[in-house]
Amino acid sequence: MNKFLLAPSIIAADFTHIADEIAACESAGADWLHVDVMDGHFVPTITVGPLFTEACKRATKLPIDVHLMISEPEKYLEAFAKAGANNITVHVETCPDLTGTVKKIKSLGCTAGITLNPATPASALDSALPFADLVLVMSVVPGYSGQVFMPEMIGKAEEIRNKLNALRSKAHLEVDGGMSEKTIPLMVQAGANVFVAGNAAFKHPQGVGQGIKALRASVV
Template sequence: MKIAPSILSADFANLKEDIIKAQEGGADWIHVDSMDGHFVPNLTFGSIVVKAIRPHTHLPIDCHLMVENPDYYIQEFAEAGADYISVHLESTPHVHRALQLIRSFDVKAGIVLNPATPVSLLEDIIHMVDMVLVMTVNPGYGGQSFIPETLNKIKMLDKWKKEKGFDFLIEVDGGINPTTIKACAEAGAEVCVAGSYVFDSSNPKERIEALKHAVRDSD
């Protein structure tokens, strides 16, 4: 299981330091939540933050675009240093084009499923994605409670991968702690985004180790 701390819950006044703490604490990726205040009811940051943090971490930067018309922003995130860019199925009428655009910049392409979005809607584009991000809370704010019903989506995606021979990663985001990460791992998740659980602690390393320990216990 890869752990991807979300800087949405980091201390923005000490962002570099928090990222270094997460990296030294065993994080596998750094997760960036970009929100436009329209697609979701929150406003965060854009590609300029990715560009600012890129020199300070060797970890893959995983950018989750919770924005309307993500096509407008894909190039700037790619050029800022993103390794993964994920877009929501509902955020554009041309999701096929958005995924093509991401891959044209030699960046891994992800598609995001909201809690109420069925897995079946991915049938015609699943061959284009490197990752499926299952939202285990409603997108927009950190610190929400895990929605148990989303585990069914993870199981369906895992089954789909095995039956069809796909190699996309299954990522989950929202309400992650040692209990929920264990359930997600057992369902088939391979990457877990953890924001407030990691960064609300004075010891991010301890929290990351607790998450990884919980996954090992599920094996």
């Protein structure tokens, strides 16, 4: 099993060849498939939903890692679980009862992730941290692909890793936003072990396979 996990963000793929793009991810050794769900409300962009997630599930044996950048995510948890999500991550900013939402996700047979916007302090996660299977650090402002990595999020990742260690938690620490061969090693040092990559994987000049292999080499 890989110590560090790569989760290509399918939102950066060529949607006219989505099955081929997913197959290339598998062949290149991706560990998870990351699905960014945006509603045009919590974030300005609108992307995909449960139907797309279900199509991805049929096209791959990789675990499906769903990131809900949506308002009132509790209304849609069951739909994404039924669509085949293995992990569902929700934002503290959209969950008045974050711990309750985490427990609901688990009751649906999925692992549960929690996340926060760059401007939100890490302490906002404290109440739910003991129950989370994954914590996602956003190293860009959520809502758009291709943004520049925010180096100040290295410190936030370190802070959350220290909190998880203090709890003796086995939760994954995932990072999403501007991940590349240059920035992944920085987040490895901060304690992260799962890396979401969109453009660095799917927009590589030699194709997604080479993109993922290059990212993997940066953490070996």
